[in-house]
Amino acid sequence: MERRGRRGTSLFELLLVACVLSLSLAPLFYVFKLSRPPERESELEFTATLLAHHVLERIVAQKYANPESLPSMTSEEPIVVTPEGYRVVSEYFRNFLGKDLGLEENDNPKLYWALKPFTCQVDTYYLDDFLYKVIVYISYEELGRKKRVFLERLLAHHPPQPILEIGK
Amino acid sequence: MKRGFVGVETVLGLVFVCMLGATLLSVYQFTTGQPQPTTTSELIGTYHTVFERLRADFRAAVTASRVRDTLTLTDAAQQTVSWALANGTLTRTATGGQAQVMLSGLHSGGFEIAPPDGQLVSIWLVPADSFAPPFFTSFALRGGKR
Structure with a gap:
């Protein structure tokens, strides 16, 4: 009886197995990625969230004091006075610790340097049903990448009543 | 003519060992990889x-x-x-x-x-x-x- 000899694997079979292996690595990598521990909230991200909260609370306080008031849209602006002085401090940070035009280094150096990396931008939108949407963006740079934290809030907005002409 | 040098069973066995190793590594990272609080x-x-x-x-x-x-x-x-x-x-x-x-x-x-x-x-x-x-x-x- 002739015994059948053991046959080696051909190149085609090797490539086929490699393909199957590659496909199986995709879900495996996904599982590996999922198993990574979550990234901790960085100091900058936490501070940015507090700053965005400050802006929203300031808007809410203005709204309580004057229900007709609406926050204005602003471009990306620094939140403390920059040494160059060319960029205007965000209006939401001008009245800051007794200052009228923003915090300067001499006022509180630790706080100044901690807040200097951040910029503030406010976007506003009119929505249906007399709603006004405010989005506060606080931007900063971390590990060479620009990041930003945003908080948003809906405000009630009633447009002024038209003045009716007498006699019509 | 020699068509190969390793049996397909061996290759599949190696694949299985690799996948098992990667899975165990994932489980190990998940259980012990939590960063220490600073x-x-x-x-x-x-x-x-x-x-x-x-x-x-x-x-x-x-x-x-x-x-x-x-x-x-x-x-x-x-x-x-x-x-x-x-x-x-x-x-x-x-x-x-x-x-x-x-x-x-x-x-x-x-x-x-x-x-x-x-x-x-x-x-x-x-x-x-x-x-x-x-x-x-x-x-x-x-x-x-x-």
Whole structure:
């Protein structure tokens, strides 16, 4: 009886197995990625969230004091006075610790340097049903990448009543 | 002519061992890979607690008054909560309760009631550790409103 000899694997079979292996690595990598521990909230991200909260609370306080008031849209602006002085401090940070035009280094150096990396931008939108949407963006740079934290809030907005002409 | 040098069973066995190894590595990373808490992360955790307590107090507050480094919040039922900064420590005292230390190791800090209507209170805290992040934010007096 002739015994059948053991046959080696051909190149085609090797490539086929490699393909199957590659496909199986995709879900495996996904599982590996999922198993990574979550990234901790960085100091900058936490501070940015507090700053965005400050802006929203300031808007809410203005709204309580004057229900007709609406926050204005602003471009990306620094939140403390920059040494160059060319960029205007965000209006939401001008009245800051007794200052009228923003915090300067001499006022509180630790706080100044901690807040200097951040910029503030406010976007506003009119929505249906007399709603006004405010989005506060606080931007900063971390590990060479620009990041930003945003908080948003809906405000009630009633447009002024038209003045009716007498006699019509 | 020799067609190969390893049997397909061997290749499949190696694949199985590789996948098993990668899976075990994932499980190991998941169970033991949690980063150790640092001083800064502990401070941020404390900041979270302070923030939540402040937010709860301001949600009920109708008026705010400041005397030096003590902020007093009063709600509609005339119940008061005081936040005080003294000797590098932030404490909270509710009506009829004892002072509770919320944060210690501070270099400086303060409360500021925004003029003219006083509906906004800003709070800033700078830790003694110069590498630790400061705390700065504001709260509106909501007086039970949302």
